[in-house]
Amino acid sequence: MADYEIFELGQVALQCGLTLPQTKLAYKTYGELNAQRDNVIVMPTFYGGQIAENETAMAGWRSLDPKKYFIVIPNLFGNGLSSSPSNTAPPFDRAVFPHVTIFDNVVCQHRLLTEHLGVKRIKLVLGFSMGAQQAYQWATLYPDMVETIAPICGSARTSPHNFLFLEGVKAALTADAAFAEGWYQTPPVKGLRAFARVYMGWCFSQDFFREHEYRKMGLASLEDSVRFLEGYFRRHDANDLLAMLWTWQHADLSANSTYKGDFVAALKAIKARALVMPGNTDLYFRTRDNELEVAQMRNAELRPIPSIWGHVAGLGVYPPDNEFIDAGLKELLGAD
């Protein structure tokens, strides 16, 4: 039995111009909505992350306490639980699943919160990586609904270099002829393994490996670390990975009819208090990108995580990084 719920969105008109029938948004809630309906936290998911990984982060960031807060985890389209290439019927299945944007994701999440869960105000939207991109999108689309945001190791818009890094992992996966333009009958294992091997160079810092930090994850060697990441990605369908990758590559909080590509205007529209926490050794979501964003925001603070865990500093798995992030979340929540 699935440990999550499905919100049936019906037909969804996507930004790309295609209309996805019977669209499903997978989500899970923790705690109870209080009488004042003012204890809501939303934590959208990151690339490849599902319920279990988000629960790990919640355990590490103790301010996210289900005894006090009503916490909602909506799953990214393409992650295998919400509508994805792997679980959608023809003519939108597999290689022809439509391109879905961060905007599409957040508009659907807003429907879940308002139409289904009866939420009117959100105390905090936080997220790691692509989750951070969704937090930015929430705050600019619904400025009067979102009180605070905590984008962790993520940006409001995917930078050119970040786009290029993703081009690399995509090229590694699709170089495998078994991928067959997405119409494979059995998983393109060689391509998936290459995808993970390329990805591994990016997701921690260079120093992480020199200092053998992977040992703190119970991994004995560099090759053990590669296999660990292979396990993370190989449980996913290849088309699902590519669908989320497209969403990531095209993330831009202003790419919608409200802001028409005016990036600065979209940032200025954010009313939420923002605590932006990049990893100071992250190789693709860079502190510099957040710095440029924060300079345009009304009420934002940049607070880099001092860590050699690179991007993974924000994943919620390493106790010292978790302490740092949790202190920030505690401030935003005004908790004791």
Added chain:
Amino acid sequence: MADYEIFELGQVALQCGLTLPQTKLAYKTYGELNAQRDNVIVMPTFYGGQIAENETAMAGWRSLDPKKYFIVIPNLFGNGLSSSPSNTAPPFDRAVFPHVTIFDNVVCQHRLLTEHLGVKRIKLVLGFSMGAQQAYQWATLYPDMVETIAPICGSARTSPHNFLFLEGVKAALTADAAFAEGWYQTPPVKGLRAFARVYMGWCFSQDFFREHEYRKMGLASLEDSVRFLEGYFRRHDANDLLAMLWTWQHADLSANSTYKGDFVAALKAIKARALVMPGNTDLYFRTRDNELEVAQMRNAELRPIPSIWGHVAGLGVYPPDNEFIDAGLKELLGAD
């Protein structure tokens, strides 16, 4: 007609235990050896670089003046000019070309210099990237022969993360079934293209792309930049690329019978004055690695190149970086 010469090494016993017959070392010289034989500069080649690329660097670093110096460029085994998978006869051809180390390369270059060119002292060994690795190797193997070295964007030993980056590009290339374990009849184009696309994320800095610095190379877009690198790599045979990649991954100036893996001892044995110039935004040959090396050397200075061109800062193509490097070379050469 080839614009380089071949030094016939005959049978060469390699560190891996295999003996390569009719081994060829391609090289080119510029200028004349003076009567005192004290004007010799050696510049070993970098990954994928051949004569033309090194001549570009020489033009950019004006201290390398053939009117004053006798400059020797020995080509790396595997680069398609010296013995390589693509130009060696069975049973050492193509997929079964032996693993060649930086040590093997430098021992053969030493034979070229001493047996063939009549050189006894070298004023400067400099090199970019894998060329820098060879400069370190020269200085520790022949401490009384080498007066100064300038390792540019390269380390004495390949770091774990650098190894991992190379695992990624290798995985992208070999994910293509057309690679056929190295026994392809036609080039594995899809794999070579994936190789270049992954590589592109690494060879410049993140800021390089945000600032559109590629325009200074006459490239209009991110995709133009990827195609540019594709051109650089696709002129090479896939097995050649993998042969040089193996050499790079296993670079360690102490991995030989002289130093038996004692990295510190090998660094301490260097007598040459060393000016070590990493790129301060290089993503794989890191300043931190050079810093740890310099701390163990007798007469070494660390002088990072302030540039957002990443690794390419040391390639000899961007005038401001060239000026910085050239000033350092001028100091080493004691030139006017």
